[in-house]
Amino acid sequence: MSSGTEQPSGLLAEVDRMRWAMPPQAHDRWVEHLYAEAAGIAEHRVAAAGASTRRAWERRLDRWLTSRATGVPAMLLIFAGVLWLTIVGANYPSSFLAANLIDRGLPFLKGLADAVSLPWWLSGVLLDGMYLTTAWVVSVMLPPMAIFFPLFTILEDFGYLPRVAFVLDNSFRKVGAHGKQALTMCMGFGCNAAGVIATRVIDSPRERLIAIITNNFALCNGRWPTQILIATVFFGALMPGPLQGLTATAAVLTIAVLGVALMFGTSAFLSRTVLKGVASTFSLELPPYRPPAILRTLYTSLIDRTVFVLWRAVLFAMPAGLAIWLISNIHVAGQSVAAWMIAGLDPVGLLIGLNGVILVAYIVAIPANEIVIPTILMLTVLTTGMTEVGSGAGVIFETQGAPLSALLHAGGWTTLTAACLMLFSLIHNPCSTTIYTIYKETGSVRWTVWATLLPIGIGVVLCAAVAAGWHLLAG
Amino acid sequence: MSKSAQPGCANCGASLAHEQTGLSVQGWNYVVALAGNPNTGKSTVFNALTGLRQHTGNWPGKTISRAEGGFRIGNDRYKLVDLPGTYSLLSASPDEEVARSFLLFGRPDVTVIVADATRLERNLNLALQVLQITSRVVVCLNLVDEARAHGIDVDTTGLARDLGVPVIPTVARDGEGIDALLAAIRDVATGSLVCSPRRVRHPNPALRAAIDRIAGHLRKDYPHLQQAEWIAQRLLAGDTRIRQAVESGELAELVDSPLRETGVPA
Numbered sequence: 118m119s120s121g122t123e124q125p126s127g128l129l130a131e132v133d134r135m136r137w138a139m140p141p142q143a144h145d146r147w148v149e150h151l152y153a154e155a156a157g158i159a160e161h162r163v164a165a166a167g168a169s170t171r172r173a174w175e176r177r178l179d180r181w182l183t184s185r186a187t188g189v190p191a192m193l194l195i196f197a198g199v200l201w202l203t204i205v206g207a208n209y210p211s212s213f214l215a216a217n218l219i220d221r222g223l224p225f226l227k228g229l230a231d232a233v234s235l236p237w238w239l240s241g242v243l244l245d246g247m248y249l250t251t252a253w254v255v256s257v258m259l260p261p262m263a264i265f266f267p268l269f270t271i272l273e274d275f276g277y278l279p280r281v282a283f284v285l286d287n288s289f290r291k292v293g294a295h296g297k298q299a300l301t302m303c304m305g306f307g308c309n310a311a312g313v314i315a316t317r318v319i320d321s322p323r324e325r326l327i328a329i330i331t332n333n334f335a336l337c338n339g340r341w342p343t344q345i346l347i348a349t350v351f352f353g354a355l356m357p358g359p360l361q362g363l364t365a366t367a368a369v370l371t372i373a374v375l376g377v378a379l380m381f382g383t384s385a386f387l388s389r390t391v392l393k394g395v396a397s398t399f400s401l402e403l404p405p406y407r408p409p410a411i412l413r414t415l416y417t418s419l420i421d422r423t424v425f426v427l428w429r430a431v432l433f434a435m436p437a438g439l440a441i442w443l444i445s446n447i448h449v450a451g452q453s454v455a456a457w458m459i460a461g462l463d464p465v466g467l468l469i470g471l472n473g474v475i476l477v478a479y480i481v482a483i484p485a486n487e488i489v490i491p492t493i494l495m496l497t498v499l500t501t502g503m504t505e506v507g508s509g510a511g512v513i514f515e516t517q518g519a520p521l522s523a524l525l526h527a528g529g530w531t532t533l534t535a536a537c538l539m540l541f542s543l544i545h546n547p548c549s550t551t552i553y554t555i556y557k558e559t560g561s562v563r564w565t566v567w568a569t570l571l572p573i574g575i576g577v578v579l580c581a582a583v584a585a586g587w588h589l590l591a592g
Numbered sequence: 593m594s595k596s597a598q599p600g601c602a603n604c605g606a607s608l609a610h611e612q613t614g615l616s617v618q619g620w621n622y623v624v625a626l627a628g629n630p631n632t633g634k635s636t637v638f639n640a641l642t643g644l645r646q647h648t649g650n651w652p653g654k655t656i657s658r659a660e661g662g663f664r665i666g667n668d669r670y671k672l673v674d675l676p677g678t679y680s681l682l683s684a685s686p687d688e689e690v691a692r693s694f695l696l697f698g699r700p701d702v703t704v705i706v707a708d709a710t711r712l713e714r715n716l717n718l719a720l721q722v723l724q725i726t727s728r729v730v731v732c733l734n735l736v737d738e739a740r741a742h743g744i745d746v747d748t749t750g751l752a753r754d755l756g757v758p759v760i761p762t763v764a765r766d767g768e769g770i771d772a773l774l775a776a777i778r779d780v781a782t783g784s785l786v787c788s789p790r791r792v793r794h795p796n797p798a799l800r801a802a803i804d805r806i807a808g809h810l811r812k813d814y815p816h817l818q819q820a821e822w823i824a825q826r827l828l829a830g831d832t833r834i835r836q837a838v839e840s841g842e843l844a845e846l847v848d849s850p851l852r853e854t855g856v857p858a
Contacts, residue, residue, distance in 0.1 A: 128809050129838060132827045135802045143799045144829040148682065150795045152717055158754045159713035164745045404631045405710070405738060410765065 175406055182277070183403070188284035195277070196373070199268045201366040204345050207260035214256035223249060238446075246442030247435045253491035254434040255427065258342045262423045265341060269307065270418040274409035278303050282401055290396045292381050293388030295324035297399060298331075302380060305335030306373075308426070309547055310554040312337075317558075321397045327384050329555055330568040333547040334380040336373050338426055339486030343542045344369045346490055350522045351535035368539070376543050383571065391567075429550075430487035437488045440481055441495050455496060469577055470537030470584030472529060479545065486548050497528040533587045537580045544576030620662065620671040622781040625698065627691055627722060628706035629715050630677030633734045635659070636764040637706050638674040641774070665778045673700065679714070681721045682831075689833065695725055696819060702780045704773070706732045709739035709746050709761070719755065723789040725819045729757040730776045737763045756789040794825070802828055814844060 181187050226248065230240040272278070282299035289296050297319050305312030312332040319325040336344065345365070353365035388394060444455040452460075455477065463473035478492035525534075546569045547555065556565040626634050638644070642661035659674040675691040695703060703726050707715035712733075723729060733748060752759040758776040762769030779785035794800045806824035810817055817823070823843075826834040837843040 128806075128813055129827075129835065131809060132806060132835075135806065136828055136830065138798075139802065139828065140796060140798060143794075143796050146796060147794050147799070147825070147829075151720055151792050154790075154792050155716035155720055156713050158716055158751065162747045162751045162754065163712050164747070165743055402631070407738075 178406065179280070179403065182280045183283050188280075192281060192284055193370070193374070195272070197366055197370050199265065199272070200345075200369050200373075201362060202268060203261050203265045203341075204349060204365050204369070205362045206264045207345065208349070210260040210263075211256055214259065215252075218252040218256055219249070222252065241446065242439060242442055247438040250434045250438030250441065250488065250491050250495070251431050253494065254430045254488055257346060257490055258430055258487060259423070259427055261342050261345055262338060262426060263419065265338070266307070266423050267415050267418045270414050271409045271411065273303075274407065274414055276404045276406045279401060279403050283403060286401075288381060289384070292385035293324075293394065293396050294327050294331075294381075294384040295319045295321060295396060295399065296401065298324070298328040298380075298384070301328050301332060302335045302377070305332045305337060307338055309333055309335065309337045309551040313551060313554045313558055320399070321394075323388075323392050323394045324397065326559065326564055327387050327392055329558060330387060330564065330571065331380045331383050333551065333568065333572050334376040334383070334543070336376050336543060337486065337548075339430070339548060340542050341369075343486070343490050344372055344539055347535050347539055347542075348372075350525065351530075351532055354522060355532075372539050372543050375540075379544065379575065383575070426487075430485060433485035434488050434491065437481055437485075437492060441492060444481075445496075459496065468584065469541070469580035470533050470587065471541060471580065472534060474528065475534075475538060475541070479541075483546075483549060485550070486542070489542065494524070497524060533584060537583055540583065541576050541580050544572050544579060546570070546573045619669060621668040622701040623671045623673065623698070624702045624704060624777055624781070625694060625700035626672065626674045626704050626706060627695060627718070628677060628732075629679055629708060629711075629718055632677065632706045632708040632715065633764050634674055634677060634706045637704070637732055637734060637762070637770075637773075638672060640762075640764045640767055640770045642672055663774075665774055668778070668781075670777070670781070673698070678718060680718055681725070682826075682829075695722065696822075699818070700726070700728075702728050702730060702777050704730050704732050704777065706734050709733050709736045710742055710744055712746060720790065720792055723755065723757070724791060724822045724825075727757075727787050727789045728780050729755075729787060729789060730773065730780055731755060731757055731759045732764075732769075732773055733759055733761045734764050736761045737766075737768075754790065757787045758785065799828070817843075 182191050223244065226244050227240065230244060235243075278300060281303060282296055285299040286296035289298050298316075300318065301312050301315045303312075304315040309332050312335060313329050316325045316328040316332070319328055348365040348368040349361070352368040353361035356364045388396075441455070444458065445453050447454050449457060458477045458480075459473035461473070462476040466472040466474075466476045474496045475493055477496055478489050481492050482489045546552070552565060552569055555568045556562070559565060626638055628634050638659065638661060642663050644661045661672050661674070663670050663672060673694065675694055676688065678688040678691045681688075681692050681695070694700070703722060705715075705719045705722055707719060719729075719731060731751070733746060733751070736746070739746060746761070748759045748761050758780070760769055760773045760776050762773055764770065776785070780787065794803060803821055803824045806827060807820040810820040810824055814820075823834060827838070834843075
């Protein structure tokens with residue numbers, strides 16, 4: 118843009134000349150005049166027939182949901198309810214899908230491959246690699262998404278999200294961030310890339326950058342299934358039957374709340390160091406509560422969110438499955454590439470409470486968080502040697518023969534590993550799509566690097582601290 | 593279908609175009625813009641008109657960029673553009689800027705202002721500003737069911753007389769009033785209904801004279817410019833964005849190569 122070039126006709130010079138000669142506050146008076154006209158018309162054409170009953174219950178509900186004392190507990194309770202429904206509800210369809218797609222589907226397909234005498238490497242790539250990873254993604258991700266998204270959308274349609282913004286506004290202001298960041302955070306709970314785009318509602322560039330950089334701390338749909346799975350297997354299992362769902366919910370909620378706390382913390386850090394400034398004011402109207410159209414909500418959230426996100430996961434899962442198969446089957450100096458990588462990263466992994474398998478999984482899963490768990494499972498199978506069918510080097514996973522927890526325990530997992538994995542899953546670099554979106558929205562390499570490295574730095578430090586503390590206490 | 597769909601944006605059912613220009617109008621007879629305050633149900637009206645199921649949400653600021661769809665009345669094909677909600681056309685945050693630029697330079701054949709019947713006064717603030725820019729307007733008075741529940745009754749005939757444009761009461765969620773809205777859009781688009789919008793003039797005579805003078809200058813520089821008064825007023829108010837458009841030659845570009853020729857079937 119070439120600025121400062123004077124128009125040949127002198128238009129801007131004339132504007133400037135006339136602006137000097139203008140009566141003071143002429144512009145403000147014009148706006149006032151416009152608004153007075155609007156008020157006049159409205160007064161003339163609107164007849165209000167007394168107080169309505171609907172406003173009364175809305176006010177009562179708002180008192181509970183947005184007051185200083187009850188707003189935050191109500192918010193936690195509502196989100197805990199959504200999570201609990203997701204965790205308890207997702208269990209059954211998940212095991213149903215796993216039983217059909219993996220326990221039955223895979224042997225069937227392998228039989229088919231043998232019947233047409235497919236070469237071992239081709240059936241390995243297609244079935245053990247791509248099909249299995251995809252099947253895992255579908256059975257682990259589809260049920261929680263199909264429950265979580267519609268519930269979240271119903272809350273949104275009901276009008277609860279602006280109330281969240283209202284409740285959190287003061288906290289965001291205190292850390293020097295924009296109150297609308299609460300809205301972009303809520304979008305981030307669905308998808309961080311969508312959350313980053315949603316920051317366009319924030320006018321101030323400084324506060325918008327803060328919202329962009331910290332959006333990754335909102336647990337996204339790619340990571341909810343990881344949290345839910347690990348929480349169920351390791352923390353739910355610590356408790357007797359009926360309490361399992363609640364314990365797992367508490368664990369996931371703790372992680373989500375920690376994410377929000379980290380968002381506040383890093384926002385405060387940024388607005389006191391590299392992005393100095395005070396929060397700007399804004400107005401946010403609380404829309405009326407609207408009874409959600411349940412069926413329509415189910416339909417749109419299924420089409421727009423669930424299918425969309427699942428399709429993306431499948432797209433990423435297939436090449437990732439291929440990559441896993443390849444690194445598991447290409448041998449260098451008597452060991453597979455995967456084994457070398459795992460062995461090499463194990464010391465680092467153990468230092469931060471994780472292990473080599475998890476770190477390799479995060480490297481393979483850079484394109485999408487969704488496939489971290491399937492990748493971990495496959496690599497664990499490989500290293501523990503709990504393989505079954507196939508040529509020995511195939512990446513086979515059998516849920517029936519080896520329940521999930523038995524498998525992971527055999528892979529050397531402890532409660533510490535689970536806790537650190539949940540932490541690390543919350544606090545690491547954003548997925549490739551989000552990084553790309555951040556670059557597109559900020560147009561700056563510098564801020565994209567900040568947004569990428571800041572969380573992973575915090576994640577490594579925090580996991581290492583937890584691991585050190587754990588070892589100290591344990592002996 | 594997807595033009596520049598955002599990767600990973602899980603909520604975009606319709607295709608999105610983020611650039612200010614680049615609206616494809618091939619195959620469309622008319623372009624209709626949906627404007628209005630945040631959270632008045634623009635996206636719901638969009639869905640009701642197009643039959644698309646773009647995700648809607650009950651919070652202000654949901655639509656952050658243009659969403660596009662289409663519908664048909666008789667033999668004519670209409671392109672519908674859902675704009676981000678704005679309270680006014682005077683300030684410009686990135687999302688408000690999308691709406692403002694489109695209304696100013698996208699030259700829609702019809703602008704549908706979606707207004708919340710329960711908050712008429714505040715919604716009229718924007719409506720009166722839009723009427724400064726374009727006369728081809730239909731006001732869609734949405735959420736009349738909520739207004740009824742709140743005991744609010746709006747005299748739509750009188751309101752239409754005050755504003756000088758058609759006012760159609762609707763409940764977009766249930767499809768109520770959508771047929772009447774379509775008919776009004778058709779009448780304004782085809783020119784069978786010519787509006788005489790209420791144009792609020794500046795109360796200060798000195799400033800009115802200044803606006804006229806600058807507007808005259810603008811018309812001389814840009815013979816095709818249609819909103820000279822409004823741009824003059826913004827320039828005098830020190831609107832940096834509009835000033836920038838003049839300085840950089842963006843205004844000249846937009847005026848000389850408008851997004852589309854009005855009303856010409858492709």
